[in-house]
Amino acid sequence: xxxxxxxxxxxxxxxxxxxxxxxxxxxxxxxxxxxxxxxxxxxxxxxxxxxxxxxxxxxxxxxxxxxxxxxxxxxxxxxxxxxxxxxxxxxxxxxxxxxxxxxxxxxxxxxxxxxxxxxxxxxxxxxxxxxxxxxxxxxxxxxxxxxxxxxxxxxxxxxxxxxxxxxxxxxxxxxxxxxxxxxxxxxxxxxxxxxxxxxxxxxxxxxxxxxxxxxxxx
Numbered sequence: 001x002x003x004x005x006x007x008x009x010x011x012x013x014x015x016x017x018x019x020x021x022x023x024x025x026x027x028x029x030x031x032x033x034x035x036x037x038x039x040x041x042x043x044x045x046x047x048x049x050x051x052x053x054x055x056x057x058x059x060x061x062x063x064x065x066x067x068x069x070x071x072x073x074x075x076x077x078x079x080x081x082x083x084x085x086x087x088x089x090x091x092x093x094x095x096x097x098x099x100x101x102x103x104x105x106x107x108x109x110x111x112x113x114x115x116x117x118x119x120x121x122x123x124x125x126x127x128x129x130x131x132x133x134x135x136x137x138x139x140x141x142x143x144x145x146x147x148x149x150x151x152x153x154x155x156x157x158x159x160x161x162x163x164x165x166x167x168x169x170x171x172x173x174x175x176x177x178x179x180x181x182x183x184x185x186x187x188x189x190x191x192x193x194x195x196x197x198x199x200x201x202x203x204x205x206x207x208x209x210x211x212x213x214x215x216x217x218x
Contacts, residue, residue: 004184
């Protein structure tokens with residue numbers, strides 16, 4: 001979506017965002033929505049939404065590569081006239097380097113501790129996944145950039161927000177990536193729609209980046 005929005009043909013990918021995934025659980029007390037006065041409630045959902053709003057706020061404080069998402073929410077008992085007694089939800093934090101990612105980790109944990117004290121409700125957070133940020137090998141990135149300039153394609157530096165096989169390749173050998181625009185930023189999907197001229201451009205850059213690497217001095 002970034003390339004499409006910027007009107008650029010090639011993204012010279014510098015690296016891949018690292019991520020931390022968490023499960024967060026807010027525990028309150030179920031009660032009937034009618035008889036229970038507002039001041040006597042232990043509403044897990046109202047407390048959980050404070051944390052959910054803080055997740056994107058943390059990401060917005062660490063631009064341009066900060067990402068913060070709540071994509072899964074499970075409410076118990078999930079009844080129209082019952083105050084929620086427990087809310088479990090996911091937290092997804094991403095950034096381009098460990099310094100920023102570690103800072104985001106500290107911020108969300110501190111906010112949860114503060115929210116638990118203020119609300120009086122127990123809140124747990126458990127990290128369930130961690131993928132280290134990946135910086136691609138300088139020579140591969142330079143080869144992609146040189147090939148892009150050779151054809152005078154419009155281009156920009158880019159990072160990948162999603163994981164790719166290249167991350168695992170980079171642990172074993174020099175690696176890099178090339179991005180081209182797709183309509184609405186949708187890829188790896190049956191409705192993916194890339195223009196033939198953009199596909200051609202990407203293939204040209206790939207070919208000449210490979211030739212550049214193959215011909216480099218030993």
